[in-house]
Amino acid sequence: MRILPVYTPNRKYTSINSQNNRNFTRYNNSLSDFKSIDTVSFKSRVKLITDLRNIPDIPCACCGVTTIPNGVIDKFMEEKIYYSARKAMDVIESSGIFCKSKLNPHQLQAYKFCKMISRLYEGTLSSILDRPAVVHKMGELSKDVVADIKLIEKMTKRVFHDSSYLIKELEQFEPKMNKVEKEAFNILRKYSKIYPKKSFTEIFNEPKLFNKHLLKLERKQGNILWQIDCIAENMSTPSKQKIRRLVKKSYNIILKESFLIKNKRSRIIEMFENIDEKIPERELMQEILFLVNQLPSSKNSVSAFIVKYRDYNPNKIAERILRGSAATIEHVKPARRVNDPGENEIKNYIVLCANCNSERGQIPYSEFIKTHRDMPHNIQKYIEKVIEYINNGRLNGYGQYPQLIRQRVIDESEGKIKLDISSLNLRNYVQKNKNRK
Numbered sequence: 001m002r003i004l005p006v007y008t009p010n011r012k013y014t015s016i017n018s019q020n021n022r023n024f025t026r027y028n029n030s031l032s033d034f035k036s037i038d039t040v041s042f043k044s045r046v047k048l049i050t051d052l053r054n055i056p057d058i059p060c061a062c063c064g065v066t067t068i069p070n071g072v073i074d075k076f077m078e079e080k081i082y083y084s085a086r087k088a089m090d091v092i093e094s095s096g097i098f099c100k101s102k103l104n105p106h107q108l109q110a111y112k113f114c115k116m117i118s119r120l121y122e123g124t125l126s127s128i129l130d131r132p133a134v135v136h137k138m139g140e141l142s143k144d145v146v147a148d149i150k151l152i153e154k155m156t157k158r159v160f161h162d163s164s165y166l167i168k169e170l171e172q173f174e175p176k177m178n179k180v181e182k183e184a185f186n187i188l189r190k191y192s193k194i195y196p197k198k199s200f201t202e203i204f205n206e207p208k209l210f211n212k213h214l215l216k217l218e219r220k221q222g223n224i225l226w227q228i229d230c231i232a233e234n235m236s237t238p239s240k241q242k243i244r245r246l247v248k249k250s251y252n253i254i255l256k257e258s259f260l261i262k263n264k265r266s267r268i269i270e271m272f273e274n275i276d277e278k279i280p281e282r283e284l285m286q287e288i289l290f291l292v293n294q295l296p297s298s299k300n301s302v303s304a305f306i307v308k309y310r311d312y313n314p315n316k317i318a319e320r321i322l323r324g325s326a327a328t329i330e331h332v333k334p335a336r337r338v339n340d341p342g343e344n345e346i347k348n349y350i351v352l353c354a355n356c357n358s359e360r361g362q363i364p365y366s367e368f369i370k371t372h373r374d375m376p377h378n379i380q381k382y383i384e385k386v387i388e389y390i391n392n393g394r395l396n397g398y399g400q401y402p403q404l405i406r407q408r409v410i411d412e413s414e415g416k417i418k419l420d421i422s423s424l425n426l427r428n429y430v431q432k433n434k435n436r437k
């Protein structure tokens, strides 16, 4: 039986959203009339794409999820999630954190500076601090004052909306969310219907919900460790002892340490990787390493997601739900492969979602597709989308890309993935690129 510590809401930002300040932080409904200012003007000429990640709706070449460009997520956070500097400063102020008697001279100067610019300009404090005139003015301030301004900037990003607002805004991205993120989103949506004024963080800390997922998580972890223990049974006595010692240590990390301690999973994986070469039973050890990598993480288990993010600011949770689908550049031949690093060149690039990219790490495709059976199908879907853009002459500098990447994928997968690039038609591409010159 585990006893939960007393839950203090918004632990990390109590100063901003202390209990007595609650209502004030929640006057945010008026924010729905906050109009975004779109400065992009759409001219008749179609914009060229020079980065694979910016191809609209490009699917992840591994899991097939429709990716979201990081720039789109940044823009969404700026316009819909973070408060305008003016409102954020008011909220923070009302918490009493800027009480003059509590501030040292640097802090007081930083506060006055932020207050002034928040009255002068529209937008979030971060966007205002990027304005050339403000950057220039900051150049005249001392280092300490600038550091305190940065702290205030961070605080403004933690002023948050209630769950009903966040759900409404995030819904537009639902079709593009990754599996676990979508599950987390659905749980948040379900609870926000019951408690619309609660924050994402408070929902994840609902005792019934949290305890259920903590239990599920520990059960999954325990199951994997038990399987490892069974494999060790078939090893020589010295190997068995080494593995058993690690299994015991892992149990201690998972069950005895506070669940607030982060990075338990990576610590356990690291322990097993460190012992890898000392175990002569190579095949059995490979099986163990495979299993240990199946330990639940916030990318593959909604229970791990809830347990991990129950401690985060609601804005961070909203952002994390989207960032799992962020379009990232993957090096087909890993850039960090020892002795044979992959190039930082187009011929070595494909697009994966952030989750798949971090999961793949440096595993060769020939191995990786054993646990990602949809990859050959999805990478084909991916290349067809790219070819569509090349055929229309819209992807600048990528005429040779399909052939090059086809070969690279064959090499990396030991011939197990062969892309069909027969739909490539460079006639338009060559014509349009000639016209541009």
Ligand SMILES: [Zn+2]
Pocket (backbone or CB within 6 Å): 060, 061, 062, 063, 064, 065, 352, 353, 354, 355, 356, 357
């Ligand atoms: Zn993916």
